[in-house]
Amino acid sequence: ARPTSILSDKLGRSYSSKTDITDPFDSHFLNSITLENIKSSIRPWIIKRVDKCIFRELTFQEQAAVFNRLLMVHCFELFLYSKYLSAKRSMFDCEVVLPALCSLIDRSLINGAKSFVIGLSQLSQLSALSKLVKESEVEIFRELLQSRNDLLFDDLREDGSCLILDEDMVSDFIEPSDKTQPYSLSLLGPPAPASAVYPLMMGRAKALQSLDKGEGSDSVWSVFCYPLADICSQDSFTNIVNILEEPGFSAGGTIHVIINCEHDGLDEESKYSIESSSKLIKLLADKIKAPVIHVKAEEVHSVMYVMNLVSDFRANHKRDIVVNLMGGSQSRPHKNVALAGFIKEFLIGGKDPLVTVYSKELISNKVISKWELDDRKETYLKKLVKDHANPKVVSVKKKSPVLEKRVKEPLTGINTETMCQMVTLLDTFQVMKNTASGSKGSCAKETSDSDATVPFSLKPALESGVFGNRLDWESCASLAYATLLHEGYNVQVCRSALGPASSIDDPRILVPDSLNCPGHFKLQETPVSPFAMAGLQIGYSTTGDNILAVWEVPEEMEPSILHDITSKYFSLGKLEEQLEINVVFIVPCYFKVPGTEKSRLYVSSQPSQVLEVCEDCDILTGFNDQLYNCNVVVSSVSTPANLFHLLRRHARSPIPKPLIVFVPNASDGTSRIDELTGDTCFHPYIGDASIFESNVKNVILSTGRIHRQLSEERSHRSLEHKIALGRLEQICPFPYNNLIQDMERFPQARIWWAQEEEADDGCWNYVESRLLGLFGEERIVRFPGHYLPSSFHSPLSVSERVASIYDVILDS
Missing domain, CATH: 3.40.50.11610 (Multifunctional 2-oxoglutarate metabolism enzyme, C-terminal domain)
Known part of the structure; x- marks a missing residue:
């Protein structure tokens, strides 16, 4: 016999368990909601929540807000069907997802959130709608959020009589945070796969938290909302687990909303039942040490309660939590069925939309009337048709190509005196390091045809005007970071914990005490997968104009991984339009072949595969015009000085673009100090x-x-x-x-x-x-x-x- 919870006696409700266990909080049912993975550390909080009977019916105002959002999403779908008559399947797989996220944001604003980074699979549907109404996806989502305030003034009833809401009641319903507290919203999703969206989301959230030094994780929240099928494929599962296992990449708790619906596109043999798919979600929750809440998507009130619950949980515990949004997907219309007009929504697949079922419930409870339903629906549809017929005119200043005989590169050289001070500190640091390790010589060597080495001098020959000192690759990269930190740029370098360590872990030591160093430097050494590392750095680079995010690609990586990263992150034109990516990938020209350390076999990094995703301008234009018309900057530098200038040019560029720079594996080749100072620049x-x-x-x-x-x-x-x-x-x-x-x-x-x-x-x-x-x-x-x-x-x-x-x- 299944045990009965003590709490069920208190509330007069019956709990049921999946298995015969003694602790009702490890796995139990409460109406349409199931809780699992409730650890001892959070069990008192759950008990307190249940004892306060928060499992309550929504107020009329809350029901009206949910209804407005469901109806608006339904109108989105009807409008898209009217424009894409050959649609094979429902545009929005799960109607309750967007209204549920809106409720989550409402509650999170009350809990102190100010910025949201959301990985959303339904971004592709919003993008299709965006092209029709000429509004951005974020603007459409904000309109959906604001629709909670479109109250049903004429037919809101409490006791069967007509109720007219006055201004005070409306003011009580609209939370103070909505009126006075601004918030930012970032949406990430298709065409990027789920395996790429999650690292991007985490990287952007971490960067925003680091910029908000006062509150950090309290003000920046990350939400990942994707179908189970996408999470179980394309290495998404591995990326999520690997990233969350690294303490340095924790965003203070991510809310995972997993859409667990059956998909008609799958073969019968490959379809997961709700039970078996929930086990996969339970496995993910076990890996990331997060509680999981199972809720039926058709139970609108239960879904909204869960959104409030997970928001409160994240605000109080700052831990990850998983929501399993269970339910069968809508039946899809045949691909040859054309839906004429807006009156055939009840014929879609022979199954009523969720808003129809919910509106019938509200009408029977006298919350709304049939007239109000039709009026509100007509209002939303007319607005969509009007926006499509009369799109907003956005004034965009188009740049006329400036034909130039030679591209004028921006000067990136450094003051001679400042550079000499930094070089002196660099050599002093290296001497101390070599002394401590018992080695002789310096990292910066002068090379000649006879491969003779000359120690790095501590006293540059300022009086001669010609410097005999030479800098190697690592020294030039460190100096580029140090000069940017001195100019106020924030630099973050990520590298594999399994790869070779750089000679300088913190370039700030190269900035003399007499000079100001307002920039911040952060070094991340982690064993997460290269795909996740690239996404984290890309997400970090999108959060400001004075950020340089660098990923040092390890030599032990396979070339196919690099090609997969570039194709999935940089061939996404829509992603570059939404986000200003300013990341740098420093890639070795050759990757080591695993298991061939003794024979030193290498395989080419195959830049031809990377260049396949590149698009550039085929006319003779200036520097800014070239950057404006390309999606990726690819370089293969031959001197350390050019690497120095390239990093500085990239950080200071007014047009952020991803940079992939190939560098030699061996540390041969040096540059003179005067190539880094004065009126010098990068040479393409x-x-x-x-x-x-x-x-x-x-x-x-x-x-x-x-x-x-x-x-x-x-x-x-x-x-x-x-x-x-x-x-x-x-x-x-x-x-x-x-x-x-x-x-x-x-x-x-x-x-x-x-x-x-x-x-x-x-x-x-x-x-x-x-x-x-x-x-x-x-x-x-x-x-x-x-x-x-x-x-x-x-x-x-x-x-x-x-x-x-x-x-x-x-x-x-």
């Missing part, structure tokens, strides 16, 4: 300044560190005055202007493209069409490499590949 293209003859017959273009090997091989063959070398430091947007100007020096030269990878792995496929578009009819553009499938590669074989490139050019 670097021509061959050592050649002035116009009769050069061959020009080799390349990107990345292969330029160094090309230059050494050219010197070895004494071809300095016969073959010119050019470097594309920025691949997307393509530096058309700079390249055209440099090629004007060599009108008779053939153009060759050199890369370390095979043809299909490197940048050749992306660069070829652009080079042919510029020089195809006048020049010969060739690739002297191999058209072979990708294979394992060792950086030690680069010299052999470069030699073969020269052999092909000289034999042609």
Whole structure:
């Protein structure tokens, strides 16, 4: 026999259990609500809530607010059906989701929330509606929130008689927080998959909390509302668990609303019953150590109570909580059935919409009348039709392309005196580190053809004007962070806890005491999956103009993961329109092959796959116009100084765009200090300044560190005055202007493209069409490499590949 709870005797209600257990709070039913995972630490709070009999009927005003929102969502669907007659399935899978989220926000505002970051699967439906009425998804959602105040003045009844609400009653119903407390709302969802939306949501919520130093997690709430099918696929389950297991990524409690409805699109064998699917949700709750509340989606009052309950729980305990919104989905109309007009809503799939069932209940209870129902419905539909026929005119200042002979890069150099002070602190730090570890030398080395190393000097030769000191890759990156912190930018660097550690964990130590350092630096070292890490950094980068979010991609990652990340995060045009992504991915040119540590086998990062998602402007424009017309900036820098300027240019850019920069795996190559100071900047293209003859017959273009090997091989063959070398430091947007100007020096030269990878792995496929578009009819553009499938590669074989490139050019 199932046990009876003591609380059920107090309330005069009967509880039922899924299993024969002694503790009614581990698993019990209360009407249409089921509680599970109620741990001892939160059990007294639950008991207190139940003892206060909060399981109560909604007031007439609350029922009117729920009805208004359900009716508005229903009108959304009818309007969409009228425009998309071939719809195969219901536009909104679960009608109660949006009204439930509105109730959650209402309650959370009372609990002190000021900002909401919501991962919403129904954002795609709102986006479809947004295109028709010319309003943003957030504006539509805000209208849905405000519809709670569209009270039914004429037919609200308490005792069967007509009741007219006065202003005082309306004022009591509208919470003070609605009238005086502003709040912000961020919606994330399709076309991004659920596996990408959750990290984005958590990253954005954490960043907003860090900016709100006074209240933090009390004011910024994260809500994740997605169907169970999406959570169980596409690595969403793994991402959620891995992120929440890391204390540094906790957002003070996330409310998970899981839409657990049957989907007609699934085969009969793959359909989950409500019971079996609830077990999967229970498993998720166990993994994230959160209580779970099961509630029937058709029980409107129960759903609204649960939204109030989870809001209070999150406000009091700052922990995650899971809501299992159970219910069968609406029957879908046949794909060839056209719904004419707005009068056939009762024929959709042969099943009444939820608002119809709920309105019948309200009419029978004399809360509303049939006349009020029809009037309110007609009002909402007329507004949608009016907005569609007369869209809002949004004045957008279109930029006219400014044709320039050469793109003018913004200056990003640093004051010489400031840089020398930072360099002195950098070398002092490295000397102390080496002394402590028992090692000799310095991280910054001067390299020559004989690979000799020169210790880094502590006293730059200011009086000479030419610095003999040289900086390596890590030093230039650390100096870029330090200078940005000095200028007031907030820098967050994320790296895998399993990867190699950087030499400097906090660049603030490079800022002299005499200089102000208003910026904040945060280093995250975590073992979460790369996909989740990328999403967290992207979400963090969308919260302000003075933020630089950097993800140091580990060498141990597989290239396919990088391609999956770029395709799912950066090929989403709508996402870039909603959010200003200002993230930086620092990617090694080669990834280590697992299990080959002794043989040092590497595989190419295959930038060709990354460049497939890139779009740029194919006209000759200025710097800002180029950024405005691209979705991702992709670079492959060959010098540490260019990396320094690229990071600073990206942080200070007025047009935020994602940046993917490929850097050499080895720490070879250095830059002079004077390349970082004064009127210096990032160079998207670097021509061959050592050649002035116009009769050069061959020009080799390349990107990345292969330029160094090309230059050494050219010197070895004494071809300095016969073959010119050019470097594309920025691949997307393509530096058309700079390249055209440099090629004007060599009108008779053939153009060759050199890369370390095979043809299909490197940048050749992306660069070829652009080079042919510029020089195809006048020049010969060739690739002297191999058209072979990708294979394992060792950086030690680069010299052999470069030699073969020269052999092909000289034999042609």
